Amino acid sequence: MKFDRLEDTIAAISTPLGKSGIGIVRISGKSALKIADRIFLSKDRKKPSSFKTYTTHYGWIVEDIDKPDSFVDEVILTVMRAPRSYTKEDTVEINCHGGILPLKKTLELVLKNGARLAEPGEFTKRAFLNGRIDLNQAEAVLEVIEAKTELALKAGIKQLKGEFSYRIKNIRKAILDILVKLEANIDFSEEEIGKVNLEEIRNNLEKLISDLAKLLRDAKDAKIFREGLKIVICGRANVGKSSLLNALLREERCIVTPIPGTTRDTIEEIIDIRGLPVRIVDTAGILEPNDLIEKKALQRTKRAILEANLIILVFDGSERLKREDLFLIGKLKRKPILAVINKIDLPQKIEKDKLSKYFNCLVEISAKKLKNIDRLEEKIVQFVYEGKTSDQEPIFIPRIRHIQVLKKILYFIKQAFISIKNKFSLEYITEDLKVALKFLDELLGKNFSEELLERIFTEFCIGK
Ligand SMILES: Nc1nc2c(ncn2[C@@H]2O[C@H](COP(=O)(O)OP(=O)(O)OP(=O)(O)O)[C@@H](O)[C@H]2O)c(=O)[nH]1
Ligand SMILES: [Mg+2]
Structure with a gap:
């Protein structure tokens, strides 16, 4: 091309x-x-x-x-x-x-x-080369075409309208302003250097660092909307984790028995919850392994938890809270948790008031009798739409290119910040900021290589 x-x-x-x-x-x-x-x-x-x-x-x-x-x-x-x-x-x-x-x-x-x-x-590509849209907007076209969820579509449209580029342009402008100030002062004599308001530049750089860090955080959130949510079902043995996965799948995917320790391996399935792609993982309830298999099962559970966007922590409503339940609450407290009381079709013994101290929302279900499964699904969707870690809807859907370049820009601005803090020569700061500027231009597609364009546009279909 x-x-x-x-x-x-x-x-x-x-x-x-x-x-x-x-x-x-x-x-x-x-x-x-x-x-x-x-x-x-x-x-x-x-x-x-x-x-x-x-x-x-x-x-x-x-x-x-x-x-x-x-x-x-x-x-x-x-x-x-x-x-x-x-x-x-x-x-x-x-x-x-x-x-x-x-x-x-x-x-x-x-x-x-x-x-x-x-x-x-x-x-x-012609829309880009003829100057109607920038590179981020061209990529947004792809996001809009490929959007699998409402929010991915919304973010794609925002990116297409140029909101992401607008933020990048603002960062670019702020760096240019700093560069102008610095360049003007580099030409001055030693005694005049004192006139550069280093304090102000330092503050400006600090703000830029926090803006960029936020963009990168948003990028992480936005990934959920494109790739879906990873949910891991946790809980001590026999509370009904596998039954819950089956209920959400609406098929007998996992083996369910009254014997504690039935599930040994993590089982992952993809389900569609109200249009949201969700990767859902059933884990083993083993907490104190007795043999090598159980040890491996526990390792797998831990790995799944590490990658999870949301944990569904299941309790057995027909029994009193056990030591293992409290152990899990403690272990998982840093993760976003949706607490579920299962087996509500049986007489209830669980201390709900005690659980309410840990969780402000308890979803009561029966996985076996398929009771309130729709309510649980609703809560899952709510988590994605409302409980996001960022305070706003994403304004773009990042590709690897965006993340890599944003990280480089952040790195060089941080370098400039360190130089200014350590009172290094102004030339150092200028150099770092110039590199950051180069990467910002790359992000906007101001200086692009044919190879980059090739990479971006070959993902499109013919006719777009
Ligand atoms: N009455 C009733 N029984 C349930 C319910 N959910 C699960 N069970 C029963 O509880 C037992 C354990 O269910 P599982 O789904 O295997 O539990 P688990 O948490 O996956 O257990 P492990 O894999 O051993 O950790 C089975 O006998 C299920 O039939 C429910 O909502 N009501
Ligand atoms: Mg199981």
Whole structure:
């Protein structure tokens, strides 16, 4: 994918192939209208090149414009003229009937008349290269297409609207301001250096560090919305952990028996809770291993807990609280916990008032009789939507590129901060900030390599 090929007019089928009501062939570039003129026959014989921008027209795609009965498909054609189009170029969209053949034949005709088949993501790449969107917004297009959850979509849209880029630009501007102050003072003589307000610069840097740290924290949260939530079911033996997993899955996935220590290995399944992808793990209830297998089981449980976004801690309502229950509460207190009292179909003996001291919400269920499972699901969804660690909805969905570059920027700003604290020469600070600036530009796509673009846009589908 070379930049100089921007001169080409590109075309592709922009909707998935298969049987559907309509399908769209998109053409973008200098010759888009000319090509449309050669294949589109409207009732009144007007040519697309004479159509006003953002107007739609009924007509026919024909193999040969001079042979009006060489019909290929009945279509609606839309014209969007440069620069007010997705790519900022002249664009024509042809709504065909959705079958594979009409779409393929229409595309073939477009290509025969002078367009080149677009590469994956090439329309969006043009929107970027022609300056309509920046690189983060181009990536946001991908997030919107791929969003699996409501929140991922919301974050993608925010990123598309440029909220993330706006924050990055603010950080960039703050660094530039500091650099201007520093540069002006480097040229001054020794005795005048005292005039640089180092205190102010130090404060500015401190603020930048905290802003960036917040962006990185948000990035961690946002990952949940893209990749889903990891929930680990914990509890002492026999409280009904495996029964709960089965209840959430609505199938007999795990072995359930009255024998304590039934589950030995962690079992992971993916479930969909009200549109939220959740990886849910059932663990062994063994707390004091007696043999090597049980020891390994405990290790696996610990590892699962470490990776969990949320722990469902299960108690047996039909028994009094045991030492192991309290031990687990203590061990897990740093993790987000949803406390569940199981077996409410049996006479209740558990000391609820005691549990309420540890948890402000107790969900009472019966995994066996499938009672209140929907309430538990509701609580899980609530945890994601409300109980997030950050105070705001994410404004972007990070890709590895964002995280890596944000970390580098943070590193160099911290270096500058350390230099200023240790009263190093101003040149050191300037150098670090200049590197940070370079990475900020990379994040915004101000200086990009062809390799980076290649990497980003090959993830797109053809036609986008
Ligand atoms: N009455 C009643 N019994 C339940 C309920 N949930 C689970 N049980 C029973 O409790 C016993 C233990 O259930 P499991 O799901 O195997 O418990 P676990 O926590 O996975 O146990 P381990 O794997 O041994 O740690 C089984 O006999 C289940 O049928 C419930 O809601 N009500
Ligand atoms: Mg079990």
